[in-house]
Amino acid sequence: xxxxxxxxxxxxxxxxxxxxxxxxxxxxxxxxxxxxxxxxxxxxxxxxxxxxxxxxxxxxxxxxxxxxxxxxxxxxxxxxxxxxxxxxxxxxxxxxxxxxxxxxxxxxxxxxxxxxxxxxxxxxxxxxxxxxxxxxxxxxxxxxxxxxxxxxxxxxxxxxxxxxxxxxxxxxxxxxxxxxxxxxxxxxxxxxxxxxxxxxxxxxxxxxxxxxxxxxxxxxxxxxxxxxxxxxxxxxxxxxxxxxxxxxxxxxxxxxxxxxxxxxxxxxxxxxxxxxxxxxxxxxxxxxxxxxxxxxxxxxxxxxxxxxxxxxxxxxxxxxxxxxxxxxxxxxxxxxxxxxxxxxxxxxxxxxxxxxxxxxxxxxxxxxxxxxxxxxxxxxxxxxxxxxxxxxxxxxxxxxxxxxxxxxxxxxxx
Numbered sequence: 001x002x003x004x005x006x007x008x009x010x011x012x013x014x015x016x017x018x019x020x021x022x023x024x025x026x027x028x029x030x031x032x033x034x035x036x037x038x039x040x041x042x043x044x045x046x047x048x049x050x051x052x053x054x055x056x057x058x059x060x061x062x063x064x065x066x067x068x069x070x071x072x073x074x075x076x077x078x079x080x081x082x083x084x085x086x087x088x089x090x091x092x093x094x095x096x097x098x099x100x101x102x103x104x105x106x107x108x109x110x111x112x113x114x115x116x117x118x119x120x121x122x123x124x125x126x127x128x129x130x131x132x133x134x135x136x137x138x139x140x141x142x143x144x145x146x147x148x149x150x151x152x153x154x155x156x157x158x159x160x161x162x163x164x165x166x167x168x169x170x171x172x173x174x175x176x177x178x179x180x181x182x183x184x185x186x187x188x189x190x191x192x193x194x195x196x197x198x199x200x201x202x203x204x205x206x207x208x209x210x211x212x213x214x215x216x217x218x219x220x221x222x223x224x225x226x227x228x229x230x231x232x233x234x235x236x237x238x239x240x241x242x243x244x245x246x247x248x249x250x251x252x253x254x255x256x257x258x259x260x261x262x263x264x265x266x267x268x269x270x271x272x273x274x275x276x277x278x279x280x281x282x283x284x285x286x287x288x289x290x291x292x293x294x295x296x297x298x299x300x301x302x303x304x305x306x307x308x309x310x311x312x313x314x315x316x317x318x319x320x321x322x323x324x325x326x327x328x329x330x331x332x333x334x335x336x337x338x339x340x341x342x343x344x345x346x347x348x349x350x351x352x353x354x355x356x357x358x359x360x361x362x363x364x365x366x367x368x369x370x371x372x373x374x375x376x377x378x379x380x381x382x383x384x385x386x387x388x389x390x391x392x393x394x395x396x397x398x399x400x401x402x403x404x405x406x407x408x409x410x411x412x413x414x
C-alpha cells in the first residue's frame with residue numbers, strides 16, 4: 001500500500017509565547033523544543049518569547065541549536081518568591097515585547113503557559129487579528145495547593161478552575177495532551193474548541209544511550225539491580241512513594257539502587273527522607289542530565305523505569321523510556337493512563353507500596369520479562385513520534401481566528 005504523506009504550507013511565521021523554557025527543565029520546555037525543532041525542519045520560521053534566566057551560556061546554546069529558523073526573544077523577568085525556579089516577565093519587558101512583535105507578521109500565536117505569556121499572546125492576537133492557540137500543559141487544580149500551602153486547598157481548587165475557564169475562553173483553540181484532560185476542562189465549563197494533541201518524541205533522539213557507560217561513570221556494578229526515575233523534584237511528582245517502594249524491596253534485593261534524575265524545589269526534603277531512612281546506599285540523586293548524552297545513558301542503565309506521578313497531563317518520560325527499550329512499572333492516572341493504555345512495555349500498578357513493589361520485583365526477577373517489555377517499548381513509542389503528530393498541529397495552526405473569541409456566550413465552532 002502506498003503511503004501518501006501530507007503536504008504542509010511552508011514558510012509560516014509562528015510565534016510561541018511561554019513563561020518557561022530551557023535552561024529551566026520541565027515538560028513544557030521539552031514540548032516547546034520538540035515541536036519547534038520539527039517546525040523548523042518543515043521550513044517554518046519560529047520565534048519563541050521566553051524569560052531571561054540570567055544564564056547566558058546555557059541560554060545561548062539552546063537558543064541557537066536549530067539555526068536561523070528558530071529565534072528566541074528573552075524578556076526581563078524576576079524570581080517568584082514561592083517558586084524560585086521560575087520567572088515572571090516584568091511589566092516593562094511585556095510592553096517592549098508587544099511594541100516589537102506587533103509590528104511583525106505572524107500566521108499564528110501559540111501560547112504555552114497561562115500567566116503573563118498568555119496575556120501577551122492574547123493581546124497580540126486581538127491587535128493583529130490572528131488566531132491564538134493555547135496548550136493546556138498543566139493540571140493546575142492538582143498543583144496549586146503544593147505551592148500555596150498557607151491557603152485553604154478547596155478554595156485554591158475553585159480558583160484554579162475559575163481561572164482556567166476564563167483563560168481558555170480567551171483563546172481561539174485549545175491543544176490538550178489527552179482525552180482525560182479534555183474531560184476535566186469540559187467539567188470546568190470550558191467550551192473553547194479543542195484538539196487532543198500529545199507532545200511527541202523525536203524518536204531519532206531517543207535511539208542511543210549506553211547503560212554500561214552510565215554505570216561505570218557512577219561506580220555501579222553491572223549486575224546491581226537498578227531502578228531509574230526521571231522527574232522534576234517537586235511534591236506533586238510523588239517521588240517519596242518511589243523511595244518507599246525501594247525500601248520495601250530491600251529484603252529481597254539488598255543491593256537495589258534507585259537513581260533519581262532531576263532537580264527541583266523538593267530536593268532537600270527528599271534527601272532528608274533518604275537520610276532519615278538510612279537509604280543513602282540505595283538511593284542516588286544525579287541531578288539534571290544532558291538530554292542528548294548522559295540522560296540517554298541513565299535510562300539505558302536501568303533494569304526498570306519507575307514512575308508514580310498522579311498529576312501528569314501526559315508523562316513524556318514514559319514515552320522516552322519506551323523509545324529506549326526500558327521496562328516500565330508505573331501508576332496510570334490522568335495523562336499517564338493515556339500513554340500506558342494498550343502499551344505492552346509496562347506493568348501498571350495502583351498507588352500502593354506493596355502492589356507497586358510486587359510488580360517491580362517481577363521485572364527484576366525475570367530476565368525474560370525484562371526482554372519482552374524492552375522489545376515492546378520502541379513499538380509503543382512509535383505512536384508518539386513526531387511524524388504521527390505534527391500533521392495535526394499544522395491543521396490547528398491553519399484554523400482561522402474565531403469572531404468574538406474569548407467572549408462568554410459566543411458560540412464555539414465544533
